[in-house]
Amino acid sequence: MRNAICTFCGNACDDIEFDGFVGKNLCPLGEAKFSAKQRIEGPVVNGERVSYEEAIDRAVEILVNAKRPLLYGFASTVNEAIRLGVILAEKLGGIYDQCSSVCHAPSTLAMIEEGIPGGTLGQAKNRADVVVFWGCNPVEAHPRHPSRYSVMAKGFLTKGRQYRHVIVVDVRKTATAYLATEFYQVKPGYDYAIFSALRSIINGHEDAVPDEVGGVSREKLKEFADILVNGKYGVIFYGLGLTHTRGSDRSVENLVKLVQTLNRHTRYIIQPMRGHFNVVGASAVAAWEAGYEYAIDFSRGHSRFFPSEFTAVEALIRRDCDAALIIASDPAAHFPKRAVERLTEIPVIQIDPHPNITTLIADIVIPSALVGIEAEGTIYRMDGIPLRVKKFKETEYWSDYEILKLMLDKVIRLKGE
Amino acid sequence: MASKPVAGYGGVIILLVMKPRVDFEVNVEAEITPELAAKPFEEIKQFKVYYGNRLVPLEELFEIEKKGDDEILILEGDFSRVKWIGKSMEKGEVVIKGDIGAHCGAFMKGGKITVEGNADDWLGAEMEGGEIAVRGNTGNLVACPYWGNLKGMKGGRITVYGNAGNYIGEKMCGGEIEIRGDAGDFVGTEMKDGKITIHGNCGYVGGDMKGGEIFIGGSFEVVPAFIKTDDGFIGDVNVKGKGKVKALK
Amino acid sequence: MALQIKNGIVVDPKNGISGEKMDIFIKDGKIVEEVKKNCRVIDATGKLVVAGGIDLHAHIAGCKINTGRAMRPEEMRFVRRKSNGLRAAVGRTLLTSPAIGYEYAKMGYTTAVDPATPSLYVIHTHEELDSIPIIDKATLPLFGNWHQVMRYSADKDIEKLKSFVAWVLERTKGYGVKLVNPGGVEAWMYGGNVHTLDDAVPGFGVTPREIITSLIAAVEELNLPHSAHIHCNNLGMPGNYETTMETIKLAKGFENRDRQVLHVTHVQFNAYTGSSWRDIGSGAEEIAKLVNRIESVTIDMGQPIFGHATTMTADCPWQFELHKLAKAKWCNRDIELETGGGIVPYVYRAKNAVNSVQWATGLELGLLVDADKIAISTDYPNGGPFNSYPYIATLLMSKKFRDEEMKKAHPYIEKATSLPSIDAERTIEDIVKMTRVTPARVLGMKNKGHLGTGADGDVAVYDINPMDYNSSNFQAILKALKNPLYTIKSGEIVVKDGDVVSEVWGRTYWVDVRDKTTTELIERDLEEYFNYYTVNRENYGVEERWLQNPLRVMAG
Ligand code: SF4
Numbered sequence A: 001m002r003n004a005i006c007t008f009c010g011n012a013c014d015d016i017e018f019d020g021f022v023g024k025n026l027c028p029l030g031e032a033k034f035s036a037k038q039r040i041e042g043p044v045v046n047g048e049r050v051s052y053e054e055a056i057d058r059a060v061e062i063l064v065n066a067k068r069p070l071l072y073g074f075a076s077t078v079n080e081a082i083r084l085g086v087i088l089a090e091k092l093g094g095i096y097d098q099c100s101s102v103c104h105a106p107s108t109l110a111m112i113e114e115g116i117p118g119g120t121l122g123q124a125k126n127r128a129d130v131v132v133f134w135g136c137n138p139v140e141a142h143p144r145h146p147s148r149y150s151v152m153a154k155g156f157l158t159k160g161r162q163y164r165h166v167i168v169v170d171v172r173k174t175a176t177a178y179l180a181t182e183f184y185q186v187k188p189g190y191d192y193a194i195f196s197a198l199r200s201i202i203n204g205h206e207d208a209v210p211d212e213v214g215g216v217s218r219e220k221l222k223e224f225a226d227i228l229v230n231g232k233y234g235v236i237f238y239g240l241g242l243t244h245t246r247g248s249d250r251s252v253e254n255l256v257k258l259v260q261t262l263n264r265h266t267r268y269i270i271q272p273m274r275g276h277f278n279v280v281g282a283s284a285v286a287a288w289e290a291g292y293e294y295a296i297d298f299s300r301g302h303s304r305f306f307p308s309e310f311t312a313v314e315a316l317i318r319r320d321c322d323a324a325l326i327i328a329s330d331p332a333a334h335f336p337k338r339a340v341e342r343l344t345e346i347p348v349i350q351i352d353p354h355p356n357i358t359t360l361i362a363d364i365v366i367p368s369a370l371v372g373i374e375a376e377g378t379i380y381r382m383d384g385i386p387l388r389v390k391k392f393k394e395t396e397y398w399s400d401y402e403i404l405k406l407m408l409d410k411v412i413r414l415k416g417e
Numbered sequence B: 001m002a003s004k005p006v007a008g009y010g011g012v013i014i015l016l017v018m019k020p021r022v023d024f025e026v027n028v029e030a031e032i033t034p035e036l037a038a039k040p041f042e043e044i045k046q047f048k049v050y051y052g053n054r055l056v057p058l059e060e061l062f063e064i065e066k067k068g069d070d071e072i073l074i075l076e077g078d079f080s081r082v083k084w085i086g087k088s089m090e091k092g093e094v095v096i097k098g099d100i101g102a103h104c105g106a107f108m109k110g111g112k113i114t115v116e117g118n119a120d121d122w123l124g125a126e127m128e129g130g131e132i133a134v135r136g137n138t139g140n141l142v143a144c145p146y147w148g149n150l151k152g153m154k155g156g157r158i159t160v161y162g163n164a165g166n167y168i169g170e171k172m173c174g175g176e177i178e179i180r181g182d183a184g185d186f187v188g189t190e191m192k193d194g195k196i197t198i199h200g201n202c203g204y205v206g207g208d209m210k211g212g213e214i215f216i217g218g219s220f221e222v223v224p225a226f227i228k229t230d231d232g233f234i235g236d237v238n239v240k241g242k243g244k245v246k247a248l249k
Numbered sequence C: 001m002a003l004q005i006k007n008g009i010v011v012d013p014k015n016g017i018s019g020e021k022m023d024i025f026i027k028d029g030k031i032v033e034e035v036k037k038n039c040r041v042i043d044a045t046g047k048l049v050v051a052g053g054i055d056l057h058a059h060i061a062g063c064k065i066n067t068g069r070a071m072r073p074e075e076m077r078f079v080r081r082k083s084n085g086l087r088a089a090v091g092r093t094l095l096t097s098p099a100i101g102y103e104y105a106k107m108g109y110t111t112a113v114d115p116a117t118p119s120l121y122v123i124h125t126h127e128e129l130d131s132i133p134i135i136d137k138a139t140l141p142l143f144g145n146w147h148q149v150m151r152y153s154a155d156k157d158i159e160k161l162k163s164f165v166a167w168v169l170e171r172t173k174g175y176g177v178k179l180v181n182p183g184g185v186e187a188w189m190y191g192g193n194v195h196t197l198d199d200a201v202p203g204f205g206v207t208p209r210e211i212i213t214s215l216i217a218a219v220e221e222l223n224l225p226h227s228a229h230i231h232c233n234n235l236g237m238p239g240n241y242e243t244t245m246e247t248i249k250l251a252k253g254f255e256n257r258d259r260q261v262l263h264v265t266h267v268q269f270n271a272y273t274g275s276s277w278r279d280i281g282s283g284a285e286e287i288a289k290l291v292n293r294i295e296s297v298t299i300d301m302g303q304p305i306f307g308h309a310t311t312m313t314a315d316c317p318w319q320f321e322l323h324k325l326a327k328a329k330w331c332n333r334d335i336e337l338e339t340g341g342g343i344v345p346y347v348y349r350a351k352n353a354v355n356s357v358q359w360a361t362g363l364e365l366g367l368l369v370d371a372d373k374i375a376i377s378t379d380y381p382n383g384g385p386f387n388s389y390p391y392i393a394t395l396l397m398s399k400k401f402r403d404e405e406m407k408k409a410h411p412y413i414e415k416a417t418s419l420p421s422i423d424a425e426r427t428i429e430d431i432v433k434m435t436r437v438t439p440a441r442v443l444g445m446k447n448k449g450h451l452g453t454g455a456d457g458d459v460a461v462y463d464i465n466p467m468d469y470n471s472s473n474f475q476a477i478l479k480a481l482k483n484p485l486y487t488i489k490s491g492e493i494v495v496k497d498g499d500v501v502s503e504v505w506g507r508t509y510w511v512d513v514r515d516k517t518t519t520e521l522i523e524r525d526l527e528e529y530f531n532y533y534t535v536n537r538e539n540y541g542v543e544e545r546w547l548q549n550p551l552r553v554m555a556g
């Protein structure tokens, strides 16, 4: 299989050549993802092996009787399955939430405030002469990003590394910082203030900026502002360093405001460095089906958006859900302790190709086909560009789509609609 | 059991008392205002609230006692998992003897809410008038606008005797907020008018502030977009703002 | 089962029927001569029976509207009525995909075309189209700022351009050729714009005039069912009607027996006189004269509706201007070597002089341009919700209603537009043309917009008698148009008494003209060009089998 798509990180590299399980062009992260791993053998209900149909029946029974079932995960499956997940949440009167809520939700909240002046990764490759990495470390988290899209990419107008000014801003000297032309080390939690300071300088109000902001001297900040304004086309990539910092959503919002300001002088776009390969699809599908990207409650029959209450973590901590369906995710390993405690108290249904920590607490476990190898469908790269992941290996496992389809059919029948 | 007379009501007990009857399986959304207290008792008992995806009558979840016809609502016990109490209320009074859930007093236009315990997030969100007093602490987003809306608190008064969380008075256009204890980050972001007083410490103050006044008793961090004046700061310069941030005397 | 719509008063201008009592029969999704048995009967005695409505320009799917939804939760909090068992439907002017299908059906519409998809994002557009229930649909890929197009236009190489158009339509499963501010979006990549048809596009030397005429030539030689479809340069700016007139005149050099050679869209936004916001006025009268005179041009209104809207176009530089003007949030997306897109929320205020001029200008166009040359549109959601079409139709049909509504608008319109002095009232037949016949012809959809044998079984029945209604009783007209007694899609009753009662799934039209040219011509260019893409050529575009219900149209 040529031109296959790597289903690990938000780069969604589409030049992978597969020969069985060995993929050419994969980076170490991609290789780890595709190396043969333990699979869940078959559907299990309370420790007993059952058929797919039976496991789904039992799952549906739990879900329709719940007062507010939580449906969570989705960032590592295809849009076709995600769509059914959203509709299932609607028909059940439950919550639809996806992995964004623990990574780039602040970006959505910032967009709600100010919008996002963005573009495709190809803009960085073809046009950018200034590339900024703010609180992100692609060398370790998105290994092929620098060569495919940003730092070294050979573009139409920007022909390579020597034509780009690369800036890294982070709280420590990361691996990516070693690729940079300039590195600014900032104090943790001061991104918001630094964005305001840069805006003040660019807007001609140096007098409002104290001698030092967030560990960076005013002189340094002026120099930084100068580089930014003098770029012809700049791209600012930002990551969890920003979305997981103090005042995360307001920090991203302030970055957006900085980019708005920069666009009054030259051209700039920003791009969040999204983690899972289809976390963007998990947002987008929900938006067209229900109007919002995550933290959607359907208890009243229609969608409502309350990220302060209906993200998976909040709903669990607030004890506001009484059953959970987890798809292609491992909340038991990654959620805060109080949220995991609640997960252990309520019935949990898991759909996943591989066993993980969540499997240990799940009452029903339904194995699924591997997306991008055993199951096809559409995914969205970090910049929203849609790609079709391929199926090139036959399997006995049901795909996420097939599992959710049968669940939805049964729920609709039970609800008599 | 109904409690002691409400302060300020001359000892006359004429009110509706509610108490949780069950340990909730999921949280309750009860859009109840004091007006309910004036309704016939049968109607009150049948009043529908959201219990997850079910609509259930009030009496299924709460013990209810009615004494008189005045618009006073007394909530006894733990209401920390009951949301939207006092939503859009226009008159009358709510007294919460313990903790209260999120969105208490959202869109409130008049009347009074007293919380003797702690309040959750979104206290007095988009409030237009009336008064809210919280004896304990509050969560995040006090008096903020809901996502995508352009105006926060427009009028009325909120007093919190304890501490408050992050995001206070965002996009505030009028009214007053007073926090007697400490507050978190982002006080008065994009504020246009009105007054916020924090007696204790807080984090970032005044980002993109256009107008209004913020007084702070303890330590705080003004965003680097304010000009120092004789008695404090004025900004945010990035939005040509004339907001004032001053030390509380 | 077959369907008989009995005793209705049929208005079917394309077939020369203007208010005749007759029966309409539908079998297997198509209009047939007659069905004798096994036929469900709908009584339409004394009611208006027409073909299903067609929206030829509404941004109903793809990354723009979807980013709009995500950015505007304040738009999504409105819950719409629906029947049990159907999907929840929410949204004020921005709607979810299920709501879009339902709201179209609820006003008797059965077809809508998304007019602007960036090809790189086309899979997304089709996913959303496939999530819209009931209606038939299609999408037009954006060409006007594509590097390849600008290169071929600069070289005057129409053969290569034809080959490229055919390649793109096949790869995108697109229906036609859309241009948005040709050249201007590429200039925006450096913070600029183009301002006249003869400004050079930075880096290419080509002019908007050359891009437009080259693409018209390519479309005509390929004889696509739909002509080139253009959003003109200088949209939104005072004085822009001159650019629009010049653009319209570019159609003079071409001819087509069946249809126009250029469709100029949402003309209201491009029909202003004046030199600033202070002296802005309507250029609608002059534009209407020109459009009526030039055989080969059609337009649609782009009517703004007082209230909320969300502007979204590929016209990035304009969206940035609007972000600054309206001081509103702003999404932008620069799309490598192809196009771009921007989104800004907007409110049209009756009290505002400029907004009132816009409102009046749209209506002038709707009243002054021949009914077979103009279609009703709001450029959804740019001018406002599409479900205000009954309101627009009623304004056009009733002078009294216009007078009432004009009282709410800013008095500046008396000076700046001719609307107050127009007494004309559109007939029901005119409205049927502007919402059915004309859009069907503009799009080249021969089975749509009429009720002749073989036409699609898409029908709307309204509670109004076209032979006997009073134009000053505008409330009755509005109510009838807003609440069809029946909407029938492919022979299935989907709306009854104004409510959606069942869901069917429509088709996605796309055009295949690969047999009119050969990809060989551009093979080497494509190879070179994909070096600069971040998606491999093999992963570019959409396969027919990925669509739920594709309908391939061979041109010519
Ligand atoms: S960079 Fe990401 S998408 Fe590309 S191969 Fe590595 S893990 Fe896979």
Ligand SMILES: [Zn+2]
Pocket: C057, C059, C115, C116, C266, C313, C379, C382
């Ligand atoms: Zn448009």
